[in-house]
Amino acid sequence: MAQARPYYADRSLSAAFYEVVTAADARLQGDLDIYADLAPAGGSVLELGAGSGRVAFALAERGLRVTGVEIAPSMLAQAQARLAGLPPEVAGRVELRRGDMTALDLKRTFDLVLCPYFTLAHVPAGTAWRNTFATAARHLASGGLAAFHLPLAEIMRLPAPPRDAVVLDQALPGGGRLQLHVLERTFRDGIGRLDQVVEYVERDASGAVVRRSPERLTYYVADPEPAAAAAGLLKDRDPVPLGGVGEIWVFRKA
Structure with a gap:
């Protein structure tokens, strides 16, 4: 294949123009409403792969308390810059951290764990998926939900x-x-x-x-149910179609 830098690397244009591309992607329309409806009013949310904060900030504007975790420094820097410009009452409901979703342990639980915009699909559908589902289960309160947006094969x-x-x-x-x-x-x-x-x-x-x-x-695409089940998460509902190119899978911790 052609010589190319990785997506979202430092000084990459995919990172520099992430907000432009996501804002223009009509296939994401409606995802914020889906995620917001999965959390109780005023509840707590852990977002795995927070990017530049599109989902985290929108949910905080709706009154949810959001911890966003992002592994790419270029994306986290954008999120932190945007956070500084939010109204204080919204910014106060957001915490941003650098971290790896496959090996994260914040020592606390949340009402909802999100992995939006094909974030899980960026890592191989084997050990990395199992570890990510284990991360979601570890950070979920009993009865809490985890949502993963995955592409269609x-x-x-x-x-x-x-x-x-x-x-x-x-x-x-x-x-x-x-x-x-x-x-x-x-x-x-x-x-x-x-x-x-x-x-x-x-x-x-x-x-x-x-x-x-x-x-x-x-x-990477695969059936997420085996990895979810191995972590003790059960499918909560049929996958929710989004934009004709993906689905949001929702799992529940017993």
Whole structure:
């Protein structure tokens, strides 16, 4: 595959423009309402893979107390900068920490554990999934819920678009644009692994290229129920469809 830096690495354009891309992704519409409805009013939430704070801050605005854990320094720095600009009553309900969801132990429990926007799919569907579900179970109060947003396997198997096709074309402040291209895309059925190289292209108001960065994005797909069951979590309901490309799986701790 092409030379590419990892997604969300330091100085990557995927990190720099994360807010732009998520705001433009209509396939996420409705996820905040789903997550908010899973927690009791004024309840506590642990978010695994908090990114730049999109979910954590929205839930805090609704009165929930949220601890967001993120492993990528570039993403955590963005979340901390945004946190500083929130109204004090909202910011006071948010705690941000750097941590690894596969090996986390905060020594306390929550009403709800979230793993949104395909976060679990970024790690291999074996030991890492089992460890993440164990993390969720360890941090859940009895009867608490854990929600995992996972991609659909049939979407992961789709062929790559033409390399010159623009799969996202989004306006930027100042008159520039962000454009995305998929340079490579392969899916390995045996291990449920999608590998793709996505090129980020930033253009100025005249259309000239300012920055260009090919970045490697890997997803894993699998049935989450065995890993959940091994951690003592039982499926609470049928998976909730979201945006035609994924589902939110909800599990309950007995």
